[in-house]
Amino acid sequence: MALPIVAVVGRPNVGKSTLFNKLIGQRLSIVEDTPGVTRDRIYSKCEWRGREFMVVDTGGIEPDTDDVILAQMRRQAEVAIHRADVIVLVTDVRCGVTANDYAVADMLQKSGKPVVLAVNKCDTIGEPPLELYEFYNLGIGEPFPISSQHGHGTGDMLDEILKYLPETDAEDYDEDCIKVAVIGKPNAGKSSLINKIAGEERVIVSDIAGTTRDATDTVVENEQGKFVFIDTAGIRKKSRITERVEHFSVLRAYMAVDRADVCIIMIDAQTGFTEQDSKVAGYAHEQGKASIIAVNKWDLIEKDTNTMKEFQEKLEKDFSFMSYVPFVFISAKTGQRVNKLFEMIHFVANQNAIRISTGTLNDVLAYATTRVQPPSDKGRRLKIYYMTQVSTKPPTFVTFVNRADLFHFSYQRYIENQIRTTFGLTGTPIRFVIRERG
Ligand code: GDP
Ligand code: GDP
Numbered sequence: 001m002a003l004p005i006v007a008v009v010g011r012p013n014v015g016k017s018t019l020f021n022k023l024i025g026q027r028l029s030i031v032e033d034t035p036g037v038t039r040d041r042i043y044s045k046c047e048w049r050g051r052e053f054m055v056v057d058t059g060g061i062e063p064d065t066d067d068v069i070l071a072q073m074r075r076q077a078e079v080a081i082h083r084a085d086v087i088v089l090v091t092d093v094r095c096g097v098t099a100n101d102y103a104v105a106d107m108l109q110k111s112g113k114p115v116v117l118a119v120n121k122c123d124t125i126g127e128p129p130l131e132l133y134e135f136y137n138l139g140i141g142e143p144f145p146i147s148s149q150h151g152h153g154t155g156d157m158l159d160e161i162l163k164y165l166p167e168t169d170a171e172d173y174d175e176d177c178i179k180v181a182v183i184g185k186p187n188a189g190k191s192s193l194i195n196k197i198a199g200e201e202r203v204i205v206s207d208i209a210g211t212t213r214d215a216t217d218t219v220v221e222n223e224q225g226k227f228v229f230i231d232t233a234g235i236r237k238k239s240r241i242t243e244r245v246e247h248f249s250v251l252r253a254y255m256a257v258d259r260a261d262v263c264i265i266m267i268d269a270q271t272g273f274t275e276q277d278s279k280v281a282g283y284a285h286e287q288g289k290a291s292i293i294a295v296n297k298w299d300l301i302e303k304d305t306n307t308m309k310e311f312q313e314k315l316e317k318d319f320s321f322m323s324y325v326p327f328v329f330i331s332a333k334t335g336q337r338v339n340k341l342f343e344m345i346h347f348v349a350n351q352n353a354i355r356i357s358t359g360t361l362n363d364v365l366a367y368a369t370t371r372v373q374p375p376s377d378k379g380r381r382l383k384i385y386y387m388t389q390v391s392t393k394p395p396t397f398v399t400f401v402n403r404a405d406l407f408h409f410s411y412q413r414y415i416e417n418q419i420r421t422t423f424g425l426t427g428t429p430i431r432f433v434i435r436e437r438g
Pocket of ligand 2: 184185188189191192299331
């Protein structure tokens, strides 16, 4: 389900990044080593008293002359007003209330959006400093004294934020409905694809209660099954501001990936691969989602017999960290191979949810270890005792070995390839969990 968004705004140096890092705790460390993912510190999932939401650091203002800062702060606030469910305005108790704080508070107040006023750098525990009262003058309610550095006061501030979060009801789609996120750069043709599908299939446009206002999912039922196309950043209704603010559209894309079973990574055939594509694809990979790469606008490409093959070979290199991903060359405009796309969605969703019996798995393992001996070091050889699938979406296998350090990446790769050769697992990442047993 789409999570509510909490945006953090404020002048440079008031402590926004520090607060942001405090709020998200250790969450970011999880995704450290994924190939293809350059980590962004701009947003993350946060949980407080069992409620989940996204915190967004709208930072990025470089200290400059006052009027430049103000212009950027206005823009920041504008974006937050447009996109966030709750806005946290961070100020600095040591500077007192500044003219820029007044200007932004005024904008936020007029927008009618819920605003929580945080007065940062109140480092001493106990009675709030007298300077705090000045912040009532901003006219956006009670100031919350916090110390982002030490964490004081952030709990009360979070409680206040929770009061304003919209209800997020559980999704009520059927179990057999496949949730699909179409992701890709602006202009790749995402909305054209959805509109094409919407125009030709029986479509129910549903507004799920409680989800972020502009999220509109498209439900499609055809001979291939039931599908929900998750809206990313207003795929259907585009607003100018969304386009300008990549930050938030990337965020929406990530949130769509979180909700999806299958991600369609859409590439514009005319532009080809870009870094941003591998970033979002990397996220889908790391979240264990099934993926398909759809090369769109195929109608515009001049082709000879090898064109498709060459395109695919090039993209396979670009997406080498997800070598399992299948390709389809489509035209959202003409509808070419859109049927094929549905077939593939269905297929990769099943692959992502596959269950392999322990018996067959260990047959494959036995065969693999006979063919290529496990690695050894200083006379000790790796022994793989047993492997069993513990979960699906993505298929996850626990492997029991004598010594984990001997199970080198290259040998894991080899085993993974043997499993893939036997079972296919097209379009889905798989995971290994390694357990030592004496
Ligand atoms: P941003 O520009 O708003 O993102 O501000 P930063 O998070 O980069 O913080 C600016 C400076 O203020 C840094 O030197 C922080 O260490 C410091 N700072 C942030 N929060 C606190 C706090 O609660 N107390 C104190 N004393 N310093 C803080
Ligand atoms: P989005 O930003 O990814 O949602 O992209 P749009 O769906 O708005 O498409 C961007 C532009 O590309 C529009 O002018 C579309 O008409 C055009 N477009 C999208 N798909 C195709 C396609 O398959 N073939 C051609 N020729 N144009 C396309």
